[in-house]
Amino acid sequence: MNDPYSWQVPQLEQLRHHLLKQDLAHAYLIDDPAGEGSQGFVRALASTILCEQTQLGGCSSCSSCQLQSAGSHSDLLWVMPEDSKQIKIEQIRSVIEWSHQTPQQGRAKVLVLDPADRMNVYATNSLLKLLEEPAPNTYLFLISTSPARLLPTIRSRCQRLNLSTPTDEEGLRWLRETRPDADPELLQDVYAITGYKPISAQALFDSEQVAQRLAMVAALTEWLKGYCGPIETAKKLAAKEMPSLPYELLYRAAASAQRQQVLPQANRRGVFQALIDELAGRWSTKALSRLAEACGKARSLSGASNNLNAELSLEHFLMTQKEPV
Numbered sequence: 001m002n003d004p005y006s007w008q009v010p011q012l013e014q015l016r017h018h019l020l021k022q023d024l025a026h027a028y029l030i031d032d033p034a035g036e037g038s039q040g041f042v043r044a045l046a047s048t049i050l051c052e053q054t055q056l057g058g059c060s061s062c063s064s065c066q067l068q069s070a071g072s073h074s075d076l077l078w079v080m081p082e083d084s085k086q087i088k089i090e091q092i093r094s095v096i097e098w099s100h101q102t103p104q105q106g107r108a109k110v111l112v113l114d115p116a117d118r119m120n121v122y123a124t125n126s127l128l129k130l131l132e133e134p135a136p137n138t139y140l141f142l143i144s145t146s147p148a149r150l151l152p153t154i155r156s157r158c159q160r161l162n163l164s165t166p167t168d169e170e171g172l173r174w175l176r177e178t179r180p181d182a183d184p185e186l187l188q189d190v191y192a193i194t195g196y197k198p199i200s201a202q203a204l205f206d207s208e209q210v211a212q213r214l215a216m217v218a219a220l221t222e223w224l225k226g227y228c229g230p231i232e233t234a235k236k237l238a239a240k241e242m243p244s245l246p247y248e249l250l251y252r253a254a255a256s257a258q259r260q261q262v263l264p265q266a267n268r269r270g271v272f273q274a275l276i277d278e279l280a281g282r283w284s285t286k287a288l289s290r291l292a293e294a295c296g297k298a299r300s301l302s303g304a305s306n307n308l309n310a311e312l313s314l315e316h317f318l319m320t321q322k323e324p325v
């Protein structure tokens with residue numbers, strides 16, 4: 001029912017093995033630097049723990065699995081920031097209260113903090129108590145894309161689990177399998193645009209933003225080839241709702257081009273690949289590093305300010321990144 005992603009199966013099987021041997025740690029810190037896949041991973045794991053058959057990802061027929069499918073399993077508590085900002089002490093207090101109750105289904109209880117690094121300091125201190133005196137048969141999963149933001153006292157009380165990521169080929173295969181009717185070249189492009197993250201690529205592919213991104217990629221390629229000047233290019237690129245996007249795309253292309261210079265990619269085609277090829281073929285590794293760095297800076301600046309004039313900033317950026325060296 002909560003089918004895990006194929007590349008996560010070995011890690012999940014290992015944890016299931018610990019569960020069956022009754023030596024699963026009571027708290028795990030799920031390190032998800034790529035920022036995707038951790039929720040699916042923990043969902044599959046929680047289903048395994050709560051399933052009466054301990055089936056990987058759940059059996060979908062036992063009463064526990066059915067409660068989960070209905071989204072009403074009282075032994076599973078998924079805590080997220082309020083107003084998408086912070087996890088507050090009141091939330092942790094109710095978590096502690098919940099942890100003292102006996103499991104409704106008689107098996108175990110699963111608590112997820114997602115993302116755990118959004119706990120404010122009061123919430124963190126309150127959670128420490130729960131980590132120090134774990135309730136029996138209660139498993140905690142702290143999800144984080146940047147565990148360094150968590151207090152060392154929290155980190156040291158959790159078992160660290162580095163989430164598996166697929167190889168580029170595995171990710172692409174999965175993407176093609178899940179969208180079998182899609183144009184393979186387009187899928188490949190979308191995959192590269194998201195930095196070879198298959199789950200994000202799937203979400204982007206399903207959204208209405210694909211065409212806009214591809215148009216931006218095409219405009220960047222024209223600019224690099226010298227077919228279009230900075231002013232006109234900036235006009236094409238200025239996306240008011242997401243001013244950081246052009247820098248993000250160019251950053252990804254520069255990073256992929258650097259990788260391509262070391263590991264040449266044969267048989268890849270598509271709009272984004274054309275941009276990568278242009279950079280990999282004409283820019284030195286050093287120049288690509290500088291470009292990626294400049295994109296990174298411009299990206300964070302565009303995100304920090306209100307950016308009243310995204311187009312002017314872009315113009316300035318394109319003018320200062322003129323010729324490859």
Ligand SMILES: [Zn+2]
Pocket residue numbers: 050051052053054055058059060061062063064065
């Ligand atoms: Zn089940």
